[in-house]
Amino acid sequence: MDSRALTDRLARAVEQDRVPGLHAVVVAHRGRVVLEHYGEGEDLRLNEPLGHVRFTPDTLHDVRSVTKGVVGLLYGIALADGRVPEPREPLLRHFPEYPDLAEDPRRAALTVEHALTMTLGLEWNEDAPYTSAANDEVAMELAPDRCRYVLERPIVEEPGVRRSYCGGATALLARLVEKGTGSALADHARDRLFEPLGITRFEWVTGADDTALAAAGLRLTPRGLLAIGRLVLDGGRGIVPASWLATALRPHVRLDEDSCYGYHWYTGRGWAAASGNGGQRIHVAPPLDLVVAVTAGQYDSPGRQTASAVLDEVILPAIER
Template structure:
């Protein structure tokens, strides 16, 4: 199917009001761009209003929780560099600054893999808006010591038994990267992931202490978001070890009937993806040789369906799959 047909489908969806707050979409199939669209709308840098933005290929955009998936890739690079612990290693062994927490046998049994799969079993709730301290991620950022805040949460599930969405897990992984490399995670990302991918411009929002927000702070252009998805499609592209991706993209824990969680990536029967609040999406479908990057502005809303409509009703329907 010709790319202009997909463009027509997208234009019709916008005209009919089925794609509210769509900011951009770039889709690649057989290494050819089959759809590229930039819109206009209200946008934010996390909770900072940016006003009405006319998006272009060069406009940086919050990717929100796709940041977590990028941290997962960085962990694999750092592991190959011998800078971070193996997934099977006890987590608290690498946070010796909290000996009191390690005295709890159940807490001492937590492993790095529990963080990678978000199966720490700790009390954590991100159901409140990301503007409220009732949200555990926001409370973590407001805490005097974010890492103690995470690690001292009450254990409510057997570790490894159930995935519970937890930005704190991403913060712990990023801290291990920083401890092992001696670099801020954003600088390690620049040298070992972004520059090898040809990504020269990005932003990574930080907390008041200057620490990068590993759960949600990354800003990329849609084309550069696509480059991350393309790397995943290509088995790491010589940047991320292929052996790490094979493990990271394996279903480790069930989320629901149609999806599992790997090492900070979502895994379906025929696809792999990264998801972010507001409608941010990386979608990789290897059998279709398809990579899609979507950005949108449906932040903190109950209905964030725009990205799914673009993917299902415009792209997948348009290519006949």
């Protein structure tokens, strides 16, 4: 991959407005950074306007639901330590504070794996804007007990059959990690994932109760995103167990003809990804020895995401085959 040619391709895409709202992109190919671009534009910290930002390698950026992929990795680390339940274990067994919910045999049949694959079969809607309490993720964070809010949602379909996008599933996994490790989620992430990767700059936004917003609250630099992608490409580097990654990135639920869902990661033929609202992306393609990290400001925008345009129109066509 020619770095100069790749930089030129991206510059043309920016000039032609084919990658709207692009804030940054960092690309590693065959172990070498071949592209690093930082732009500028309006940005948010969740729903807090930050104004016009000139992005640099040190600028923290919302990664939104890429956070879910990180929680999936943290769960695997905690599982290897014997701190959290195996995926096949009943979910409510590990929430004894809700004995009334466990009396329902249908809820008692829910497993940790149903949360990992977002196949809980519960009523959950995140189609409303993330500024509205009509969005279940927002309503969960406003509830006095976020885990009860999730676990008492009506059961509307057979668990394990269909993925229904659910930030509540991530909140449950995060709570299991915090219970098992005795550490706040951000502390566990710093000690067992970020610092071993050399990630020194991060922020995990918390709710009113000072609990990390597990579904979408993480803020990282693009280089931090790239480091996580390289970890996945390299089989965990002994930080995340390779056996966990192999399971997490295996197709568990089909989404469409091109993609599936694993344990909080998207996966397809020759690639895996963590994706977030607004155009945030970690894209890992092992057959190409390629990792791409993208941040953008298309929050709540319908249609094709900037990250997809960066991949499909700039990076993938430039790879020497």
